Every structure is written in structure tokens, then in C-alpha cells.
Amino acid sequence: MEHQPKALYCLLGTFTKTPEFFEAAGKVRDAGYKKWDTFTPFPVHGLDAQMGMKRSKVPMFTFCGGLFGFCLGTLITWYMNGWDYPLIVGGKPFWSPVFPFPVMYELTILNAAFGTLLGMFVMNMLPRHNHPLFNYPDFVRSNDDTFFIVIEKSDPKFNREATEAFLKEIGAEEIHAVEA
């Protein structure tokens, strides 16, 4: 990275007050930017709608994981106790959905949980240990008490001067150009 010529990656505006930041995010959405994002030290309630984002897709992963786990549990208990090595124990049938239910259930939960975590990483495109934004020297402030609004250069509406003026207009306290 260090050896390559640096190019502009994005413009970054900072905010320190939640309500002002929240209003500003709505204005960016209304201005029609597409490749933009906000960075917040904590999940701000209502910000998803303010940014015009839809409900997360992670539940699909959970559901698929759970379904897989349930089928897996049904299959292994049936195969192992009902088919491959049938045993008579406790006057119970070789296989029934009742007695191995705890096993089926636990495998459902286990796989649904793995599915959820996987879904979170996949939908967020993580892990990604390097990102142009980390070049911003004060990035640590987004963990602490500062909100960023970032408009990327690759956005079709991006224009260095106009966007900078726009960020200023919506109330950004500082505006930085981040290069990558």
C-alpha cells in the first residue's frame, strides 16, 4: 500500500451529537447518494430506516442452519439407532421422533447459531483486516464518541467540491479526505 500512489478514496465528515448526525444521515439519503456509509460507536436506533436500508438478510442464514441441523439430527439418530445398529432399550421403538428429540433439537440450535454467525460475517463481507478507511489516522474516534458520514469517490454523484460543500452544509464538524 505504502508504495503505490495514493488516490482519493472518500470524503469523511465527523459529527459528535447524535441528533445532528441522525438528521444529516437522512439528508445524504435524500440527496441520492448510493455508495455512502455511516460509522458509529454504537448502533443508533432508527438509523437503518434513516439511511434507507432494508431489513437484514441474516435470518435466512439462521433458518437454513436450523433446518440443516434438524435434518441432520433426524438422520443420524435414525441411521445409528434405527437402521445401522438397531438396539432394543427401555421398551422403546428402534426409532421414533420422541426419544431422540433432544438430540434433534440441540443440533437445530447449534447449526442455526453457526448459520447466524456465518450470516453476519457473509453479509458484512468480513473478515477483512485491511480497508482503505483504516488509513484515516483518527479512525479510532469512531469507536469512541464520534460519528462519521463517509461518501465514497466511486459514487456516481461524487464530486470533490460539491460533495465537500454538501457535507459542510449538512453540518459536518470536520471534513477529511481519506486516501488509499
Next chain:
Amino acid sequence: MSAEAVATSSAAAPATSRKNPAGIFLVVGIIGLAIGLGALVMGIQNNDSRLALSWLVGFTFWFSVLAGMLFLTQISYLFDAGWVVVVRRQMENCLAAFKWLWLLLIPVIALPLLMDNPGLVWRWMDLDAVVPGIHHTTVGNDVLYLHKAGLLNVPFLIGRLCIYALVTCGLAFLLRKNSFSSDLEINPKYYKNCRKISAVGIFLTAFTATFAVFDLLMSLSYHWFSTMYGVWFFALSMRLGIAATAVLCFHLSQQGRLKGLYNQSHAYFLGCLALAFTVFWAYISFSQYFLIYNANIPEETFWYNIRELNIDGSKSAWWYVSMGLIFGFFVIPFIALLWYPTKIKPWRFRTISCWIMFMGLIDIIFNVVPIQEPVDNILGFQVLPFLSPALLVDVAVVAGIGGICIWAALRSAAKQEPIPLHDPRVLESIHAAE
């Protein structure tokens, strides 16, 4: 069917005749009760337990609904929940029905005793009745009855029922009084009182509901016992209470006094609760079955056997009912409520709530109706069948007792503000967001 019918009629009523919906429900109630009463008397005269059990089914259904609302009201106070306030006032109005409900239990207890057929519903009330499945033994000679006779005798039962009525009506009275008084005066003491009443009341309600259901339902087969039974009833009552509240609030928000006050978030939260208690009900019902199945002790398994097998070992209609409960009372509501739009789209949520109430009625029938009657066959007993014309009587009694309960609730609602104006969380509730 019945529950849905009741629910939809409660929907239609305020819209069609705004003048006196309470009166209509009163009339429906009286007609339903008249049919039920006729069936009860006929049952007593013809020694037909099934007809008499309809009354118990109807009572249990509305007792579950109201007990659920009583639990939910108190729990919401204890959690100091904000969103619930708008909804809670509607439940408080319904709690006015408790005193009528307990009065309506009297016929099924008193009439068999007065009309000289005491063992018709609760076999243990008749010491001369033959114990099903044990030849030539009467209740009076049954070791198990004699062991329990200190508890299962009519005077003590009536005493206990009075206590249950006193506790539930008393709590309903106190909670209502404090909540309604707070409309007239801005004073934090009312809310604080409610929280204190609820802290004590939740325990009283838990024990009352448990023992009421032991006395009224579990003692129908007095040989059988399950420590979980009270918890099962708690789960059922929460489900029915939440579903009834959801249906009620839906209608009030469409045509009534909650228009513009009951919003999507309230429905969402109620939906989440409905989902949680769907799972809880399944958990409790499954665990009870599962433990009895695994331990395989005849003293306990017979209760499930009579709900599964015919005399020749084939599956009886009750088995299909139990499958219906697994899929209809658990799987369908579970999947439906898991899905976000079901919780927030008013019509869908109303539909699933009505469905839950209907299946709740089936669960009550499943628990109440299959009792053993002595006959001369290899088992020494037969089980009351599921399919019978008496199902229509069940519907009539549910509508009858329901009519009276809704009438009482509407009467209370007419006198009170639609929302508690000075509840400390009232604005939070009006502006509730997910």
C-alpha cells in the same frame, strides 16, 4: 370454530350496531347459556357425562382467557413495561368479568349434586360410582380415592373454589380500582400500588390457577397426577389471554376507541409474546408427555393411553386430536409468528390470534373430555369419544359464557377512559416503537 365465531362476532358488533353492543353480547350470552343449561340438565337426567362436560369446557376456556389477562396485567406492572399501557387498560376492563365467570361455574357443580347424579362430571363426588377399569370397586372403596378423600370431598372443594374466586376477583378489583382512580388524579401512588399488588398477586394467582386446575381438570381422572399440570395451565392461559387481547385491541383499533392509539409496535410486542408462549406451551406439554413416555409407569401413562388408543389398540380419534394440537397449536402458530409480517399486519395477526383461541379450545377439550366410563369390556372402561354432537354444545357454552364476559368487559369499558391518562408510561406506550 367457536372461538373464532365469538371473536368475529365481537368484531362485527360495534360496527353494525353502535348503540348497544353490550346488550347484544348479553343476549348471545343468555341464549348460549340456555342451550348449555338445557344440555346440562339433559345430561344429568340421561346420565350423559359428555353433555355436562360442555359446561366445564366453556368455563375453562374463559377462565384461561381471564387468568391469562390477570397474569399479563401483573407481569407488565412488575416489569414496568412501557409499551403495554395502552393494551393494559383493555385487559383491565376484561377483568371485570371474573365475578360473573365464577358465578357461572355454579351450575356444573351444583346441578348434578342437587339433581341426584353427583358423579356425572367428577366421578369422585359419588362414593357409590363404579371406578372405571377396576371391576366391582366403587369410589368409596377405592384405595386411591380414600387416600385423597381429605382433599377430594365436596364441602372442601366448594370452600377452595370460593377462595379461588375471592383471590382472582379481589386482585381484579384492586388492580382495576387503582388504575381507574389514576385517571381522576395525578398521583404516583396508584401506579406504585399496582406494582405492589402485582408483586404479591402474581404468587397468589399462580397458586390459585394451579389448584383450580388441579381441582377442576386433573381430578376428572383422579387417579392421575402430574406436577407439571399447573404450569401447563399457566402456559395455556397466557396464550389464550394474549390472543384474546390481540383480537380485542385489533377491533378497538379498527372501529373503536383505540383508533390511532394501538399501533404496529403494540401488535409486534404482543406477537412476540404470543410467539414466546407458543414455544413455552410446546415446551411444557412436550416435557410432560416426554417424561411420562420415558418413565413408562402405568399410573401415569394411562392418561395418555386413553387419549391415543381404542380398545383393540388402534389409534382413536383422540390421537388425531393430539396430532392436531402438535401441528395446529404449535407448528402453525410458531411458523406464522416467527415470520415478521404476521406480527405487524393487523389482519394476519388477528387471524392467527383467532386460530390460537380456537386451538386452545381444542386443547381444553383434549384435557377435559376423554374421561373413562365403566363398561363391561376387557378393559372395564370406555373413553368418551371426540366426535359427538356435544361439540355443538361446547360451542354454545363457550359463546354463552363468552357473551356474558364480553358484556361485562364492555360495560366496564363504557365507563372508563380508553387509555390510562396519567399512567407514568402512557406517552411511551402511545409512541411505542419496535
Next chain:
Amino acid sequence: MSHATAEVTLTPEEQKARSELIAKAKPVDIPRPILVTGGKDFHWVTEKICGIVEGKTPLWWWILFLTAACMATFTLFGLTWLVSTGVGVWGLANPVNWGWAIVNFVFWIGIGHAGTLISAILCLLRQKWRTSINRAAEAMTIFAVVCAGIFPLFHVGRVWFAWWLFPLPNSNWIWPQFRSPLEWDVFAVSTYGTVSVLFWYMGMIPDLANLRDRAKVLWRKLFYGLFAMGWRNSNRHWRNYEMAYLLLAGLSTPLVLSVHTIVSFDFAASNLPGWHTTIFPPYFVAGAIFSGFGMVLTLMLPLRAVYGLHNLITQYHIDCMCKIILATGSMVGYAYAMEFFIAWYGGNPYEGFAFINRAFGQYAWAYWIMISCNVISPQLFWFKWVRENTWLVWIICGFVNVGMWFERFVITVTSLANDYLPSSWGYYSPTIVDIFTFFGTFGLFSVLFLLFVRFLPLMPMGELKAVMPAADAHGHGSGTQGQGVPHHDSEGGHH
């Protein structure tokens, strides 16, 4: 909010009536408690929590750590003795074939449940006070599961064959037997451990990123950076993260119920008097949560004092936990009452004897310790002055921990020691090996917990900030619930 009256259109008159009604609604002033007191800002939270990890290792930490490590060696010693000799070194004697090992297993696994309860159930119930304690409680869960797992693992006797419990093909081509409650336990406990770690880890990712970005030395940057997975606080990430968190909470809730349910099946699926009773599943779950909260307070009160976390773990937090202990303790009391009642009502003489014997037989002392610690002592939490006296709270929580251990002892041992065959009745006592092994697990638990306190963020900073008044996007300082309550002393934010 815009969706407030979805699908219902109001006529002008109705709109007017609604406005008039809302204008009449004047909530009486019972303010919501503040969750982060002292008027602190976001930066203070960051410094406070990161400071614990980044500061110099305090002397007391080394003293406790070394003491705990020494304690943990007792477990090592006990287990070595056991493995090199055989299970006979424990106090087990027919018919008491389940002694302290099972008691300790259930005890530890129960402790863990409060962690999941706080992180999952309270999350679903939107109890925002959970944010200050959930991370530590989740850590407690995981370490408690580690301690719990040791006992059944070594109870199998030949521990080198313990992998046979998993459905893996072995040289005899015999599979696990899924009708056995102990096999269900294998799945339940391993799932529980795994999901708890996932939940704990996922919750920590934003905080690890924070530590990564603040790190001054390379190893910290690498260590925290590796586990932070490149998290960068983007709201497009938070959205998925929050959804995943909610889903994991939704999964953990039925999981935590199922785990102790399955533990209770170990007993209840049998037909031994005193073990086979249908209320066991919810009763065990309530007991587990009860004991877990006892342990949470036992751990958090000293931490609060040592690190000066009084602004984050306030009296309100302590109040809430005390009330949960009171509620669950009373539920446990309800279950004891039901068991006794049905033992009589059921009319089975063996069942009746089992309970009379518990209360008045040779183990009556244990039974009454259980009753007084679990049912009676929490009733003190009805009183506000008790909840406000930190020392008293801590002592009562100690009683709760003791009482719940005795509950498992009473259940396990009394039913076995006086079984169907009076000629084999006896009095079960543990040996020194039992005692060493159990004693050492407290050391192991403490070692793990101290490492957690030292190296990982003790509280979720993001969630803490989100419940602070300054986090409200509408500037009312009141977050999700009260747009209408424009005051600083109302609770803020949303998780």
C-alpha cells in the same frame, strides 16, 4: 414514528379526538432509572472499560490469580488420583452411584444459566439494565460450563474412551444410544458451550476492534485485530450485527431452557421416587437462573468495588437482580411445594416416603439448609433496605449458591441412598478426592474469570453507550420508549 397507525386511516374528527385524548394524557412523574449515572459521556465509557484492559496489572490481580491457580491444582490432583486409580476413590457406594460428581455438574451448569438469561432473555424482554452485566455474565457461563464438563467427563470411568459419547465411528462400529438421557446431555452441554462462546464472541467483536484501534504495542494490535475480524463500526455492519445478535438471543433462550431441561431429564426420565416428576424441567430451569444470578452478584459486587464501576452497575442494577433472585427463588419454592403435594396426592407410597425421608430422614439437615437458603433467605429481598445494603446482598447471594448446591445434593443423594431395597440403604459421604476435585473447580473458574477481566472488555461499550441519554437520535435523551418524555432522567437508547 411514521408507521404509528398503519392500515388505519383516521377521519378528521377521529384525528381530532385522538389529539385531544393524547393532550389529556399527562403521565405522572415516576422517572425511569438512569443506567449510566454521574452524567458521564461516551468518551468516559471508552476510557473506563478500555482502561481496565490497557492499564497496568494491579497487585491484587496477581495475588488472586496465583491463589486461584493454586486452588485449581486441587482439581488436577483429584483427577490424577482418580484416573490413576479408578472411580472407586470417590465416595460412591451402591446404591448411591451418583454422588458429588453429578451434584457438582448440575451445580456448575446451573450457574452458567444466568449468563445466558441476562444476555438472551433480558435482551428479548428489552431490559436495558442488562448491558452493564451481560458480558461478564456470559463469560461466567462459559467458565461454568468448563467446570461442569469436567465431572461427567471423568465420571465415565475410562476417560480416554469419552469420545465414544459422540456419534463418531469407532472400531467396534457401535453408535451412541440415543434413548439415554446422558447422551442427550452430551449434545445439550456441548451445544450450550459452543453457542455461548459464539454469542459471547460475537458480542465482543466491536469492542475488540476498539481495543485494536487503540493498541499502542504490536502484539495487542495483532491479538485484538485478529479476533476483531476487521470490524469498522459501519452502520451497514451494525444492521446485520444487531439482527444476528437478536437472533442469537432468540436461539439462546430456548437453548438455555433446553439445557437444564435435559439435565433434569437425567433424573426425571427414570422412575426413581423423588426423581421422576413432571415439573422437573421448568423447576430446574428456574433453579438454574436463581443460582446463576446469585453467582453474578457474587462476582460483580467485588468487581464493582475494585474498579469503581458504581456509575455503570448502579443500585438499580442490583435491585433488578435481587428481584429476579426473589422471583426465581419463589418459583423454586413453588416447585418444592408441588412436588410435596403431588407426592401425597399421587398416592404412591414410595414417592410419599421419598419426600418424607428428604425432610425428616437422615439427610434432613441438607434438606433444611436447602429450604432456608433457597426459599427463605431470598424473601429478604422484598425489603428495599436489604437490597440497598451491598454487604447483605452479597451474603444472601452466598446463601443462594450454597442452597442450590444442596438442592442438587438432596435430589441426587436422598433418592438413591434410601431406594426400594432397605437392606442396601446406607449413608453416603464424599471422600477427600471428591472434595479436592470440587474445591479446585472454584480455582479453575477464578483463573479463567481473572484472565477475562484482565484481557477482554468487561462490558459491551457499544451497548452501554446506546442506553445513555446522549445516544438518542431525536435529542430527547429517551431512546426507544419515550419520545414524549423530554428529560435527561429518563432511560435512553435502544439495544
